[in-house]
Amino acid sequence: MQFEDNELDKALQSGLASLDANQNAQATNVHLEQGVSDERRKFFEDEAFAPLSSSWGDLTRRHIDYVNRYVKTDLDQPHTFQDTFAPNDVGDIDHAQLIVRLEGLARPMWEFGCTFDELKAARDADDTVFLDEFCEFWNQRRDLRPAFSTLLSEVKDEIDQIDWADALRDLLGLAHYSANTAPEPVALCKYSVADVRNEATTGFPITMPTVLDSEPWEHYFPAPKSLQFGRAMALTPCDGDENLKVEFLNSRVTYSHKNIWKIGMIVTPAPTSDISDLRALHLLALQIASGDHTFGT
Known part of the structure; x- marks a missing residue:
């Protein structure tokens, strides 16, 4: 810029x-x-x-x-x-594609007045009444900020792991979820492209992230626009462009019980790899993925 x-x-x-x-x-x-x-x-x-x-x-x-x-x-x-601000459009996506997003639960649980065990038990038992009451309360307190998300197809292997919450945190570069003093309760929310578009009030409800879509953050890394989608910078060194995971922003989806797919805990501190090394390897992977070896030079 x-x-x-x-x-x-x-x-x-x-x-x-x-x-x-x-x-x-x-x-x-x-x-x-x-x-x-x-x-x-x-x-x-x-x-x-x-x-x-x-x-x-x-x-x-x-x-x-x-x-x-x-x-x-x-x-x-x-x-x-x-x-009016010419959003960074990602083009057409199949409306049936499924989107996933990791959401922190500590604040909504505290405000709603339930424990992690109660919420997880409701999810495990498919207690839709309890889950919908929780979501209704949560929705009232959520603003319209963009949601950093990815496609289910990008992370399907990690979701099946026992430590899926920690794995997704590391893979998607979510360094703010760091269980340094206590575990971090999280939900893996799932919804479709159609769900986003059905609730959208603009023509561009799914966009490629930009530096102006969040506060200054060293774990964000802009991708070449030619890649169409962003690429999350993982918290561990990138081994190659095939390990880059798509990331994008979607406009707000009103949650219900059907959107709370999994509930778990992040139990490990975020990896502390040197930020300069992380970024250098991520840049190299972006250059290879885009075929633009001048990007970042």
Whole structure:
């Protein structure tokens, strides 16, 4: 993504020059991003945020402010999916294709007033009444932010493992789910492309992720736009392009019992591989997958 505003460009250059690996990674994500439309980039540059200097810290604060206002929204569809911002479309997908997403359960369980064992027992017993009551309560508290998801076909082998929750966390790069002090309760939610499109209020309810769709995050890595979908950066070193897993954003689906497929616990801390090594191997895999060996250079 190339800024026209000189101060924003200077701020980005300061991030790219940072010796802090995480800051450098976050700045590199902005620099390499191909999926942000000119309309959206211009809005990001022109919107009246806090005063800006040419520091990376100021650009980071602007980025976070933008996401909080226009991506984690309660009332309107996020910029991610709004037609006027020329969303990063992924093209046609078979409406019968199944989508899966890992959802954290700690907060909705606490607010609903149930334990993990109670919720898991309801899932195991197919107690649709209990599950629908839980989902109705949960839906009332969910906003419209984009959901990072993948296709069931991408992770079908991992889903059958006993440690499926930890395996998916590692494979999909979900470093924020790290059971450092206690296990993390999660649900694997499943729905179809048709479910997303039936509830959509824009023409682009499934998009390729961009750097502006979440706060600065060193575990995000933009993919070349030619790949059509994003590719999740795993938490362990990538062995080759065949190990890259498709990721995309879908607009909100209202959950019911049928969408809560599996309930489990992430019980291990997230792997702590060197972020620079992870990103270097992921970049190489992206170059091979896309056939664009200049990407990222």
